[in-house]
Amino acid sequence: MKKSLTINASRLHQRIQDMGKIGALPGGGVCRLALSKEDQTARDLFKQWCQDLHLKVLIDAVGNMLGVQEGSQPELPMVVTGSHLDSVATGGLFDGPLGVLAGLEALQTLQENGYDFKRSLAIANFTNEEGARFTPDMMGSLYIKKGISQQEIYAAQSIQAPHVSFESALQRIGYQGKNKLQDLPFHSFVELHIEQGPILEQENITIGVVEKVQGIYWTEFHLKGVANHAGTTPMHLRHDAGYVAAEIATLARKISQQFAGQVATVGMMQFSPNLINVVPQEVVFTVDLRNTNHDLLEQAYQSLITQAQELANKEGVTLVAKSLVQFAPVDFDAGIIDKVEHNAQNLGYTTRRMPSGAGHDAQMMAAICPTSMIFVPSVAGISHNVKEFTHPAHIEAGTNVLLGVIQELLEE
């Protein structure tokens, strides 16, 4: 067994810090919304680093970027790693950039050790993974798996400024490319990411071996009752949209307890007219349901919809349930899952097989080629927050595992 290569942790650390200066917020963290000026600067820096390593930079019609180390047999499908450089409005330094820059670090380590590339190795920066400026999220990787048309993406409007289209924003930053990444032959995809949850830290484990991504159902409920005086309207004559919303929110919690592995969140709730002494006339709220088991997720969803309708009927309130998102769970490739696990264990790291609770570009890539992910711990499980943090030792561990997996994939 040959000695494992190891990455240059301080160089990677420096790149993460340098990237974190772009769109830096005064109190820490970053704001680097997709296709913003800050995203442009981040892309420029990534492109520069790719060129410094003599990679060929390919860009497609929606701004997805690939930095490609061509192998001696370029006809072989390429190994791909990477993630995204965009952030939410108050994001951290790791969600996204870690996967891109760790990929670059692994590639550079191979170069420095005189690795003989037969297959090509590519580092991906996918456009608009967060969906914080344009919906849907995971837009760039969804486009690569041909799950959304270029036309549909171009027409997407900025959440913050509805007159700004994706197309105009992309043109303004100069990242509308001509390469057809959709048609490239991909051998495999592996993505290093922070967990964004508390499990690895709580169990004191270094490497999460990601087996699957939870399915996600987002439903928006719109309830319409009758606004009435809070003092003069007898209880039995009320059609209180707020009361029904509260009942459905507690129902969502009950459903999360009835189905194995089910999580349920009511994150958004808007009362109208929202006055202390008026029975609420309208309420809009959302339910986020996730499960790694598609059947259970579907049952939980049906149970929610059926019982919510009963609650609304009982109060004489009309209910419209609009499905915003229905992603089925995604199973990753058993072969790559094994590679992640044994590489981590060979390097002496503790491991745990787990699902991903959040959505990632890897779930889109899984439709095209064998795919899996590597998770490293998030301090206190905090993410999408300027306080997001992952210890340097965990970043180093995760990147070494990534390097090992890439090597094995390149040699297939």
Add this chain to the structure above:
Amino acid sequence: MKKSLTINASRLHQRIQDMGKIGALPGGGVCRLALSKEDQTARDLFKQWCQDLHLKVLIDAVGNMLGVQEGSQPELPMVVTGSHLDSVATGGLFDGPLGVLAGLEALQTLQENGYDFKRSLAIANFTNEEGARFTPDMMGSLYIKKGISQQEIYAAQSIQAPHVSFESALQRIGYQGKNKLQDLPFHSFVELHIEQGPILEQENITIGVVEKVQGIYWTEFHLKGVANHAGTTPMHLRHDAGYVAAEIATLARKISQQFAGQVATVGMMQFSPNLINVVPQEVVFTVDLRNTNHDLLEQAYQSLITQAQELANKEGVTLVAKSLVQFAPVDFDAGIIDKVEHNAQNLGYTTRRMPSGAGHDAQMMAAICPTSMIFVPSVAGISHNVKEFTHPAHIEAGTNVLLGVIQELLEE
């Protein structure tokens, strides 16, 4: 038994319509916030009508107005009727003005019939009953019963424009008077008002004989949990402020069913950060509890607070409950209640004894002198709404009852 006098319904109708033009909204209804330009114009019109009837117009330091028909024995305590001319931002033509203008109509009818006033009769327009621009509501009548100081009222800031004080707004409209209405001797107070609820209409009754005003407890709950990712945070590790808010809102409904005559409303609810895929970190919401029985109201309140705290503890969410308002129920005077009832029945109207669900100036006046109210039906129970409506026949009936009650009071 002498023949009853009857009011001039078309003259009253015309005054209601003329008053409704002041602050009229394009789609119907009015916006006549306290001490606004529109309120000034309404006061000017009321003053003009008083002067046309040779009434003496008294104004106190907070803008309360009394149009006084002096009797031949001015040392006798005066009979007072009236209500308010201010409205909520999207109000109707009846909530408030009906009581003022019906009082004026009753007085004019007495004048026209050569009534020999021994006691004085006064028509009141109380300042800021609605509390829609300055809090608290029922401010002018609260001042007359010496429940709030002039200083406190002057310092009140506009809800819409916090740099505008009550004092500056009052001065701007020129209704800062020098009469000490607080020190006048009041014999009795009776107020005609629309029901603002559905009961009279549903039971097909013309006159509500108001026995009491419900006690009102307003509580603001502030819950603080932990914001977390909706996908990656296991249910048992959550501190979900939104879930606890929903449980407390359903608890409020349960409590309304446990205590006789209890109503409970959660009208205002604010999630933060209010995002579909983030466990809510903070929620602010209100509970409005009302009951005509003070003991039961207090028990309902204690039950709510205790159980809300248990729900918060269970989820690991901190709860702060802030009492915004605690008005005890007010019982009206048995003698005046009887007068309302038999005057209505003598005129051939159907009657029903009932509590007031809403707050009114009469509940403040009840602390100073014998007081009661007359209710007329609200179509569909709608009020605080541009669609507020009461049939002319009901307005005529209520005003004739008011006239009869006033006559009896004047003759005491």
